[in-house]
Amino acid sequence: MNPTERLIAELTQDVRPVTPLRPPAMRTLGWLALAALVLGAITMANGLRPTIAQDLQTPKYLWQLVFAFLTGITAAFAVFANSVPGRSRAWLWLPWIPFAGWMASLGYGCIADWIEFGPDGMSLGHSVGCFATITFSSIPLGAILLLMVRHAGVVHPVSTATLGGLSVAALSAFALTLHHDLDATLMLLVWHMSAVGLVILVARRNATRLFGMVGLKRL
Amino acid sequence: MAVSDEPKTGAAAGASPLRVESERQWSEWMRAAQAGDAACYDRLLRAVVPYVRAVAARTVRVPDDVEDIVQETLMTIHSIRHTYDPARPFVPWLAAIARRRAIDRLRRRMRGPAREVEFQPEHETFLAADANSEEPYADPAALARAVAALPAGQRQAIELLKLKEMSLKEASVSSGQSITALKVATHRAVKRLRVLLAGSDGDER
Numbered sequence: 001m002n003p004t005e006r007l008i009a010e011l012t013q014d015v016r017p018v019t020p021l022r023p024p025a026m027r028t029l030g031w032l033a034l035a036a037l038v039l040g041a042i043t044m045a046n047g048l049r050p051t052i053a054q055d056l057q058t059p060k061y062l063w064q065l066v067f068a069f070l071t072g073i074t075a076a077f078a079v080f081a082n083s084v085p086g087r088s089r090a091w092l093w094l095p096w097i098p099f100a101g102w103m104a105s106l107g108y109g110c111i112a113d114w115i116e117f118g119p120d121g122m123s124l125g126h127s128v129g130c131f132a133t134i135t136f137s138s139i140p141l142g143a144i145l146l147l148m149v150r151h152a153g154v155v156h157p158v159s160t161a162t163l164g165g166l167s168v169a170a171l172s173a174f175a176l177t178l179h180h181d182l183d184a185t186l187m188l189l190v191w192h193m194s195a196v197g198l199v200i201l202v203a204r205r206n207a208t209r210l211f212g213m214v215g216l217k218r219l
Numbered sequence: 220m221a222v223s224d225e226p227k228t229g230a231a232a233g234a235s236p237l238r239v240e241s242e243r244q245w246s247e248w249m250r251a252a253q254a255g256d257a258a259c260y261d262r263l264l265r266a267v268v269p270y271v272r273a274v275a276a277r278t279v280r281v282p283d284d285v286e287d288i289v290q291e292t293l294m295t296i297h298s299i300r301h302t303y304d305p306a307r308p309f310v311p312w313l314a315a316i317a318r319r320r321a322i323d324r325l326r327r328r329m330r331g332p333a334r335e336v337e338f339q340p341e342h343e344t345f346l347a348a349d350a351n352s353e354e355p356y357a358d359p360a361a362l363a364r365a366v367a368a369l370p371a372g373q374r375q376a377i378e379l380l381k382l383k384e385m386s387l388k389e390a391s392v393s394s395g396q397s398i399t400a401l402k403v404a405t406h407r408a409v410k411r412l413r414v415l416l417a418g419s420d421g422d423e424r
Contacts, residue, residue: 007290008264011297017255018301084302085319086311151299155319 024080024087027148031076034144035168039175042137046179060109060185061177067102068174071095075167079145083152083160092159095166102170106192109185130180130188134172134195141168142203146214153211161210165203169196241266246309253300264293270310271317278321279328291320365415373408376401 001009021027055061075095081087145164152160173192203210245263252260268289275288295316303312336342366377379390380401387398394401 004268004286004289004293007293008261008268011264011293012257012261014297015252015255015257015260018253020253020304021302023304084304084312085299085315086307086313151302154295154299155316 021084024077024084027080028073028077031080031145031148032073035072035076035141035171038140038144039137039171042133043175043179048179052178060105060112063105064102064109064185064188065174065177067098067105068170068177070098071102072167072171072174074098075163075170076145079149079152079160079163079167082156082163083149085155089156089159092163095163095170099166099170103189103193106185106189110189113185128191130176130191131195133176133180134169134192135199137172137175138165138168138195138199141171142199146210150211150214153208153214157207157211158204161203161207162200165200166196169199172199242308242310245313246305249300249303249309250305253303253305264296267296267313268293270313274314274317275321275324278318278325281328284324284328288317288321288324291324292317295320361416362412365412368415369408369411372396372400373404373411376404377408377412380405 022030049055056065074097078091078094081091082089142164145168149160149164173196176192177188245266248259248263248266252263271289271292272285275285275292279285279288296313299316303309366374366382369377375394376390376396379385379393380387385393387401390396390401391398396404
């Protein structure tokens with residue numbers, strides 16, 4: 001018996017029934033429910049911004065929210081699709097479409113600020129709080145997502161981690177936009193995007209290590 | 220994060236009715252394996268080996284590597300068999316895993332030589348510090364003179380056994396002396412050489 005045959009015999013002996021994963025769309029909904037719990041708790045703790053009702057009437061605010069949310073969802077879907085071997089990898093491009101919209105809405109916000117307030121609307125400020133909130137709320141969300149796609153480590157660790165980072169950071173930024181009361185869009189653009197970039201970078205760089213931490217080791 | 224080249228197995232499979240048939244069969248076996256059917260799982264794993272081997276052979280050339288990829292692919296199939304969706308075709312799932320394992324192996328192959336240094340005789344070290352000297356002997360001329368000064372029997376033993384590196388048996392045949400005689404002669408010769416060389420070079424031993 002050669003080693004390959006011996007291996008097949010061993011694997012066959014070890015075949016316990018398994019439950020196939022649900023389709024990516026279902027898993028995305030499950031993940032959103034969990035993310036809503038975490039982000040809802042953070043938002044409750046901070047309280048919604050006082051002007052939320054009228055802000056939602058403002059296009060620049062509304063579009064930012066919508067696109068950040070869409071980026072979070074589509075990135076999560078891409079993560080779940082990509083973590084299954086053999087799925088089309090074109091899904092990896094999907095979240096970058098709403099992401100571009102998100103960037104555009106922030107850019108539009110900057111221009112709107114300029115028209116409304118002139119150079120005063122361009123204050124950059126020191127909103128380290130924003131940055132820290134996004135990065136820190138990304139940690140519990142990232143941990144949940146990582147556990148949900150722990151099998152991806154053996155197939156597509158890097159792309160899964162990258163889009164996972166995008167998803168958690170975008171949803172964190174979405175939740176943050178609901179409760180913080182910063183109005184200068186340039187500030188949002190700078191701080192939110194650097195936080196999103198940092199989360200993605202950390203996830204991407206540590207992809208193999210992250211997947212190594214959860215169960216399935218790389219074979 | 221470029222969209223990588225996805226295995227074109229689906230399209231290739233469509234070309235051959237036999238392949239379509241076996242794809243359907245594999246998919247059914249996998250579904251049964253997910254439910255815990257060992258016999259179907261065994262059939263499936265055996266059936267996919269040639270396919271995985273072909274995928275591997277396209278990526279690497281070394282036969283040992285191909286077999287390693289096959290085994291690693293089988294182990295990956297086993298560890299993530301719950302990710303196969305029975306509603307979807309089986310071959311793209313299998314091909315993605317096999318290709319990933321093949322690429323991993325190729326990367327390790329490419330990375331290995333850059334990080335490793337081949338073991339050369341000069342990397343070998345011995346317990347006795349003197350034995351690690353790169354120079355076999357500091358003064359070959361003195362050694363040659365000392366060997367020449369040995370009595371004929373001892374000189375012959377040293378030449379055959381140490382300089383020509385013959386075995387005792389070969390040296391015995393070549394010189395006509397018995398093995399025991401050669402051993403004794405060598406032992407005496409080495410002792411004598413030590414004395415001679417110590418005389419010519421003060422700090423040798």
